Amino acid sequence: MSGTGSIPAGHGGADGGGHPHARGSVWRTYVFSTDHKMIGIQYGLTSLVFMLLGFFLMLAMRWQLAYPGQPLPLIGKFFSPQNPFLPGGAMSPDLYNSFGAMHGTIMIFLGVVPLAFGAFGNYVVPLQIGAPDMAFPRINMASYHAYLWGGVLMLASFLVPGGAAKSGWTSYAPLASVADTRALAPSTVFHPVFNGQTMWLIAMVLLITSSLLGAVNFITTIIQLRAKGMSWMRLPFFVWAQLVTAFLLLLAFPPLEAAGIMQLMDRLAGTSFFVLSGLYVGGKLLEASGGGSPILWQHLFWFLGHPEVYVLILPGMGIVCEVIAVNSRKPIWGYRPLVLAAIAIGFLSFMVWAHHMYLTGMGSKVSTFFQTTTVLISVPSVIILTALLISLWGGAIRFTTPMLFAAAFIPMFGLGGLTGLPLAFNAIDLALHDTYYVIGHFHYVVAPGTIFALFAGIYHWYPKITGRRMSEFLGRVHFWPSLVCMNGIFLPMFLQGMAGVHRRWYDGGGTIANPTYELVRGAIHWNEFMSISAFLLAAAQVPFIVNLFVSLWRGERVGDNPWEATTLEWAAPTPPPHGNFAMPVEAHRGPYEYSVPGHERDFLPQWEAVKGSGT
Amino acid sequence: MEIPYTVHERPDTGLWNAKVGVWLFLASEVMLFGGLFSAYIFLRIGADYWPHHALNVPLGLTNTIVLITSSITMVLAWVSVKMRDFGQFRFWMSATLGCGCLFVVIKSIEYRDKFSHYGVVFRDEAAFRKYEPELSALGANIKTNTEGHGARLDRTPHFEIAGHLASGVTADAIELAPDRHEGGAKGGAHGGALRVALADVARWGVFAPRYSTYYAIYFTLTGLHALHVLGGMVVLFYFLVTGAKMFAADPEHLANRVEVGGLFWHFVDLVWIFLFPVLYLL
Numbered sequence: 050m051s052g053t054g055s056i057p058a059g060h061g062g063a064d065g066g067g068h069p070h071a072r073g074s075v076w077r078t079y080v081f082s083t084d085h086k087m088i089g090i091q092y093g094l095t096s097l098v099f100m101l102l103g104f105f106l107m108l109a110m111r112w113q114l115a116y117p118g119q120p121l122p123l124i125g126k127f128f129s130p131q132n133p134f135l136p137g138g139a140m141s142p143d144l145y146n147s148f149g150a151m152h153g154t155i156m157i158f159l160g161v162v163p164l165a166f167g168a169f170g171n172y173v174v175p176l177q178i179g180a181p182d183m184a185f186p187r188i189n190m191a192s193y194h195a196y197l198w199g200g201v202l203m204l205a206s207f208l209v210p211g212g213a214a215k216s217g218w219t220s221y222a223p224l225a226s227v228a229d230t231r232a233l234a235p236s237t238v239f240h241p242v243f244n245g246q247t248m249w250l251i252a253m254v255l256l257i258t259s260s261l262l263g264a265v266n267f268i269t270t271i272i273q274l275r276a277k278g279m280s281w282m283r284l285p286f287f288v289w290a291q292l293v294t295a296f297l298l299l300l301a302f303p304p305l306e307a308a309g310i311m312q313l314m315d316r317l318a319g320t321s322f323f324v325l326s327g328l329y330v331g332g333k334l335l336e337a338s339g340g341g342s343p344i345l346w347q348h349l350f351w352f353l354g355h356p357e358v359y360v361l362i363l364p365g366m367g368i369v370c371e372v373i374a375v376n377s378r379k380p381i382w383g384y385r386p387l388v389l390a391a392i393a394i395g396f397l398s399f400m401v402w403a404h405h406m407y408l409t410g411m412g413s414k415v416s417t418f419f420q421t422t423t424v425l426i427s428v429p430s431v432i433i434l435t436a437l438l439i440s441l442w443g444g445a446i447r448f449t450t451p452m453l454f455a456a457a458f459i460p461m462f463g464l465g466g467l468t469g470l471p472l473a474f475n476a477i478d479l480a481l482h483d484t485y486y487v488i489g490h491f492h493y494v495v496a497p498g499t500i501f502a503l504f505a506g507i508y509h510w511y512p513k514i515t516g517r518r519m520s521e522f523l524g525r526v527h528f529w530p531s532l533v534c535m536n537g538i539f540l541p542m543f544l545q546g547m548a549g550v551h552r553r554w555y556d557g558g559g560t561i562a563n564p565t566y567e568l569v570r571g572a573i574h575w576n577e578f579m580s581i582s583a584f585l586l587a588a589a590q591v592p593f594i595v596n597l598f599v600s601l602w603r604g605e606r607v608g609d610n611p612w613e614a615t616t617l618e619w620a621a622p623t624p625p626p627h628g629n630f631a632m633p634v635e636a637h638r639g640p641y642e643y644s645v646p647g648h649e650r651d652f653l654p655q656w657e658a659v660k661g662s663g664t
Numbered sequence: 665m666e667i668p669y670t671v672h673e674r675p676d677t678g679l680w681n682a683k684v685g686v687w688l689f690l691a692s693e694v695m696l697f698g699g700l701f702s703a704y705i706f707l708r709i710g711a712d713y714w715p716h717h718a719l720n721v722p723l724g725l726t727n728t729i730v731l732i733t734s735s736i737t738m739v740l741a742w743v744s745v746k747m748r749d750f751g752q753f754r755f756w757m758s759a760t761l762g763c764g765c766l767f768v769v770i771k772s773i774e775y776r777d778k779f780s781h782y783g784v785v786f787r788d789e790a791a792f793r794k795y796e797p798e799l800s801a802l803g804a805n806i807k808t809n810t811e812g813h814g815a816r817l818d819r820t821p822h823f824e825i826a827g828h829l830a831s832g833v834t835a836d837a838i839e840l841a842p843d844r845h846e847g848g849a850k851g852g853a854h855g856g857a858l859r860v861a862l863a864d865v866a867r868w869g870v871f872a873p874r875y876s877t878y879y880a881i882y883f884t885l886t887g888l889h890a891l892h893v894l895g896g897m898v899v900l901f902y903f904l905v906t907g908a909k910m911f912a913a914d915p916e917h918l919a920n921r922v923e924v925g926g927l928f929w930h931f932v933d934l935v936w937i938f939l940f941p942v943l944y945l946l
Contacts, residue, residue: 307699319874
């Protein structure tokens, strides 16, 4: 076996001390598995498929933005001019709205969160803390299945009359309260339950249930199942990041579930939680008691919505931290501030939500409060980013593919964060609200930020999951074009946004020759450049998909600790059997003991009892 | 490798896994009901009119007592397992389930009453004044925000009566036997009937969720709470039926399970202790 030869004996595979993989039926092993690693893989593959789908939706929208009203390439010719969704192959406004709402929903709730939390958290956290499994394996299985069926329901909503939800991923009331009903679209026959917006709500309730089950499981596991010696300050930062994320999911999601239930009541029982008095829809007074408040929806939505931003970013930061430590061969600079900053982010993220609502006229006192907390939360974020950056200083950096992605995360997330500062201020936000500036800002955080971190994680832990390394060559072919194209898409958004291009314009502000709004004439020409960047970004993902599958057979075989890393997951056999470790593991030191002076090797794993020349 | 600390405490945390899990779950439940309670506050602050004493307080109080009793029997059931007395456990657990059933039955009676009672909101003050002499002759209980309890002069005036349908609804009018003053919330005795032209009516109907934001939040909160009661009963019933086997094999494990189920049951009880004053009394 390659690797380091320093791993406890008996690590040679399934004949070790742990239970062999429970080889019942195929169903028990692959579908209804209770093993955290299989559930992690299930989460990973499902969420990658959803992410690809969400990306395709956006490609269709980018075509419409760059070439308004022209038939989609490749598939456009299959649609007749009478088609309600794609008349003559060109997107209808309703379909554009639908794709916009579903792109956001799919990417956040079905793509990034399940990949960052469900997949990486499930696979890596129990291994890193030296646990045999999650604390509640069957609840873990239920969590994945709630997620899967929520996702299936979300996809099925594309097929019902009227199509999928169209009110944006935020489902703002009162639009969402009357969307996909006869009041708004008298010519369509909607099913009372199986219509886009109602199915969106039901699917969200399932997804919220899934993350609730996951969050309870993660926190219990981290509190209860840490191996001997794995004290709180010896936890890898990734585990801390996942712990804070789990608390955010646990406490921030239920108010959205409450809001979802209330919107369901509005749609199914005719209540007026979010329907104000005297609302006219389609030229007619809506038959409802009224007295509700659309602002209430916004409050409840953003009470989840803002912590959700940190649900998206914290696991990414955790992954980047692990990858940077391994590849710079240095202890992470400022481990304790990192942990405290993550906890501070967790607390503060519950107090910033209304900065999404400056335009609602909450009053200057409320706005000032949320402006202050919003600026405050940038402090721990900067601490984390700075610690990661300084960790590179003086390191013997190995430019592996995961390291490239992790290194790119720092400036890309930095750009996303810095462009968020102006939005924190009430006065500036009033001008920039709902423009492409906002889109550019949060996409820099999530796309070349979190998604790059997730790619880093996939390349980093792939050898532990499969026993083979992904191709470095294909990894580079994936990385560099992705980096360039991401910036090609999102950098011009800042220019467009400051020129006043609104995020929901179906025709992207018109064509250069014939702009819808004179104001934005100077910024429209970027649409084509951004769209072409998006299409090239799609092409740049091909090497990744090929790499992901071909490496299963062709990748270089590696041992248990191919990166010469220090954290406990690399002590387990590869791939880890059911029950994870061949023999009881113990943490003897902190997680990042790299290049400790006086040792012959430049890493000192957590699981090794004290030995070597230095001590 | 078995998952550790499923039954016995981890020494440094002093907890077994399910106890951590259930407390976390309850934290998220607090946020769920907290979201709905804050919606209640939000809606009530912004409402033109908020009904007072629209619910049957004696029935609500009875249900409060029933649930508190069930929390006591729940603790006794847990103590019985701890004392290793399975017969006692069965008795107290059955009593808990009985209280749960009683609660659901009383709640159903309250719900049915709402769905057979009609409310009429007048279009404006002028429309109401037309019927005022007739209504006072009938001794009808008029709900308004212009005078008396809950008067809010800064809001749009609101005039509302409630009662049972006398002969029914025609194309242009509704005939109602209004609830009287003395009848209290439930109405009780009904006298003569009154014919109200639909042209004078802003909205009318049974007190279903759609009737007003008060009934919307009332049904949503109590409905979600009732679902929690039913869910808790399913779990407790499962412990009652399958408990014997686990009691024989590992009584401490059963005690843990009952403790966890009990924590949930107490939480559901606690939610009701907030719901009762907020919806019935305030």
